[in-house]
Amino acid sequence: MKKPILALALATSAGLAVTSFSAHGQGQVPGAVDASRVAAGTYALDPAHTLVQWSVSHFGFNDYFGLFGDIEGTMSFDPSDIEASSFDISIPITSVAVPSEGLRDHLLRPGKDGAEPDFFGPDPEAARFVSTSVRRVGDTSAVVTGQLTMNGNTGPVTMLVDFTGAGQNPMNEARTVGFHARATIDRTQWGIDYLAPVVGSEVNLDISAAFELQ
Template identity: 65%
Template sequence: MKHFVVAAAAPALLIAGGVALAPATFAQAPSATPGSVDASRVTAGSYALDPSHTLVEWQVDHFGFNDYFGLFGNITGTLTMDPADIAGAEFEVFVPIAEITVASEGLKEHLLRSGKDGGSPDFFGPEPGLAKFTSTSVRQSGDTTAVVSGMLEMNGNSGPVTMLVEFNGAGTNPFSKKETVGFHARATIDRTDWGIDYGQGLIGNEVDLFISAAFEKQ
């Protein structure tokens, strides 16, 4: 399944009467990007996810016509790492399934509603537990990449997941003043392995995941 990520950046200038005006909020922003792909900026220690700036996007085939997207946010978790020992890194991530975000409110109700006539819910049900990913191994595969394996607990089931992780930047957050390290990761799972089998043959079993994560040093 092809995965396309589109990023839209807000314009740095507003044009008014032919004059370029810099918005006040941007005028107060730092002149240089705080984070950069520089491993020497990463220090050993314990980190916690920034839930306001960490997202998991999921993508699944819909009827063979196109792909549908959704998001999970308010994600929490921890990371313990030493840049001198990448293989020893460990992390644990918790995803609140109930806070799923989709474009259609009707679809959100469908994802989280109870089963019909007392049956099992089509997808997660109205009060789903947290999805939990716990790393079991980290293998550096390049200067800025690693292969991370672990166990995903979701919907009352547990199974292995392997992610391709890329180091995206490190530095000091200009607002929180905390050392921050960011990663992007990709994985593909078969939703039926976690008991989510509604609409097989109509909705794809394979779900592509794209994770954008920011960890702050504690």
């Protein structure tokens, strides 16, 4: 069984940081919020450093968190024409990581006695987000709208995206651009209505993404 995504991400990040400082002998941060560092072109997601965190209300008591990893996708980006940018992102549902192994099994188990599964089922297709518009709303932020296909249903999603840094990755010398995005969806619109609204219908998405120039 795969290690939990969160533990693997933390271990990988720590190992890379140690290696990077040992190799370069400097503590200079290679990335900065500087648009002049961003080149136009086609970028691919760095799946080792891209995560989607989701949270949902637990019976109205508190928020429960989980993660998706192993995310793939592309971005077409031109800093001189932000609104011409586009995104095509694939999120493998089977990568879901939560603290409770029992909950993870429930998210991915088949329905009982031939019924529909409560959540995704044992062999879910990857979720896919394809942008339809990008609108600049600040010096380093934009609103990205697109269509999310998940669980056999497709619907609109709008997210606020902030530019968080650009520069050359010291590990592989790739020209890298980072973003932080936030969105809220209603899971019932994608056919995931188990225990809604007792377990919250609204799902908050918090996305950290790194793209590498191809």
